[in-house]
Amino acid sequence: MGRPPLDRKTRRAAAQNMIHSAEQLIEEDGIGHVTIRKIANRADVNSAALYHYFTDVDELLMFACMDIMRLISENVDEVKAQTEDTDPMTRYTRVWEVLCSDGFRNPELTSHVLFGKHSEDIERIVRKYLTIFPAPEHEDDEEPDPERMKSLINHFDFRSDVRQETAGAMNRDVDDPHVEIVTELMMGYYRMLLGELAQDRGNSLSAEEQTEKMLKAAKYLMQKPIS
Amino acid sequence: MGRPPLDRKTRRAAAQNMIHSAEQLIEEDGIGHVTIRKIANRADVNSAALYHYFTDVDELLMFACMDIMRLISENVDEVKAQTEDTDPMTRYTRVWEVLCSDGFRNPELTSHVLFGKHSEDIERIVRKYLTIFPAPEHEDDEEPDPERMKSLINHFDFRSDVRQETAGAMNRDVDDPHVEIVTELMMGYYRMLLGELAQDRGNSLSAEEQTEKMLKAAKYLMQKPIS
Structure with missing residues (x-):
């Protein structure tokens, strides 16, 4: 599990990537079936990495909506x-x-x-x-x-x-x-x-x-x- | 993962055991934190065994309520x-x-x-x-x-x-x-x-x-x- 990158632009790109992945999954499966694990897979990051950026899956989904x-x-x-x-x-x-x-x-x-x-x-x-x-x-x-x-x-x-x-x-x-x-x-x-x-x-x-x-x-x- | 027992009384006892386990967990953790896995652990059965008796965790929780x-x-x-x-x-x-x-x-x-x-x-x-x-x-x-x-x-x-x-x-x-x-x-x-x-x-x-x-x-x- 990687530490979060410290550079603001890199961090921003990583968060954007996770949100876009969540958007795709909402579109494909419906919001009720989106999990942290699925978002992590789609964004090609470790599940734990998502928690460096978002407090929980519900918060991440707010951004994706x-x-x-x-x-x-x-x-x-x-x-x-x-x-x-x-x-x-x-x-x-x-x-x-x-x-x-x-x-x-x-x-x-x-x-x-x-x-x-x-x-x-x-x-x-x-x-x-x-x-x-x-x-x-x-x-x-x-x-x-x-x-x-x-x-x-x-x-x-x-x-x-x-x-x-x-x-x-x-x-x-x-x-x-x-x-x-x-x-x-x-x-x-x-x-x-x-x-x-x-x-x-x-x-x-x-x-x-x-x-x-x-x-x-x-x-x-x-x-x-x-x- | 064992097959469900065929005898009615044994099946009934197994289902009752799972429901009682769910009741305890609701009491301890609140219904929002009860999962199939936790119920299975408490009831000392395999998670899959629960699905021989209940369609999903929501159904099992109905009985426990x-x-x-x-x-x-x-x-x-x-x-x-x-x-x-x-x-x-x-x-x-x-x-x-x-x-x-x-x-x-x-x-x-x-x-x-x-x-x-x-x-x-x-x-x-x-x-x-x-x-x-x-x-x-x-x-x-x-x-x-x-x-x-x-x-x-x-x-x-x-x-x-x-x-x-x-x-x-x-x-x-x-x-x-x-x-x-x-x-x-x-x-x-x-x-x-x-x-x-x-x-x-x-x-x-x-x-x-x-x-x-x-x-x-x-x-x-x-x-x-x-x-």
Whole structure:
């Protein structure tokens, strides 16, 4: 087992290689079947070497999911831009539609990123990601570019998007306790449906049926006047 | 690796031994750290031998969780008996209180049983469990006792309990679509909070705080009149 190379560029290339290997394996086998051993084999390094760079396989997988999360995030932003002048309830529904459509296509991966071990630790994850993949003009900086930090954090922060749209649709402040409850209930339901799809059990519903359930719940929560 | 013994009694004793070993390991290490290899070591058998008896580690763990599920189920039944004459909203809240109090104490285990790979397959699980642990008077029967089947299935079927109490509290039929939506939303939220507790992340809330969130959501959903 080799010691980690001390040179920053070499270390960076090694970490990038491991992340790319993980990306390939996620694409081929699904995130649920990716192990440290498989990544090490693909990257042609010793399993122990991976722990010089990443705290655990879950952290490494967060980095490998970055591109897919960016895509989902861009789709959400697009819907928000398209519906800027529509009524808040339509906006709200459209945001959930895109979260379902993109999330339910990759249920395990979305679960891992949004509800996994490192999901509450996004700032640290993004900071580390940017030291591994810096913008060319920031290659020699100690600290990652704050603008890129902000933009990448936004890729993971669907809960904020949902909360904001919930506030709009309920015509209440984003900090209103009712907005919080509704956001949490919908996020919990989303997580449950992602979990059911990820387990792919014989009697589980299709992604389209799950989306319909999700939108029905959204409509139900929005329709009801608050006492 | 030995072939499975053909005699029913010997096979049964071997399966029981593996389940008891799994129970001990759950108690000692938590369900998330129990592996086939550890169970095999504890039961003093070859890892491969376990697959003669169980389809996978998740199935074996379902059997090992039976006692704890029975306990939770009995607590729910007790609350239902105690609140038979109280108003349906109090009953509903009390049922969630006991599900939180018992579930949040064993979040990983409860998640595994209620939202795991085999959770939609309870009838098969219970049938198999009863062939491994038959009542003494049914030791030689081919089929498990239907009464015990029913009673054990009930130990896992919290969703039905919740749905029934939801219907009561909403003063609607148990098959009403609104009852379904509210039940699903609450189950999803329960699952999310169990997951957060199971991951035991630094910034996660205590079981008491999670219970409070759950009851707030219950109150919110029940309070609002339906349009």
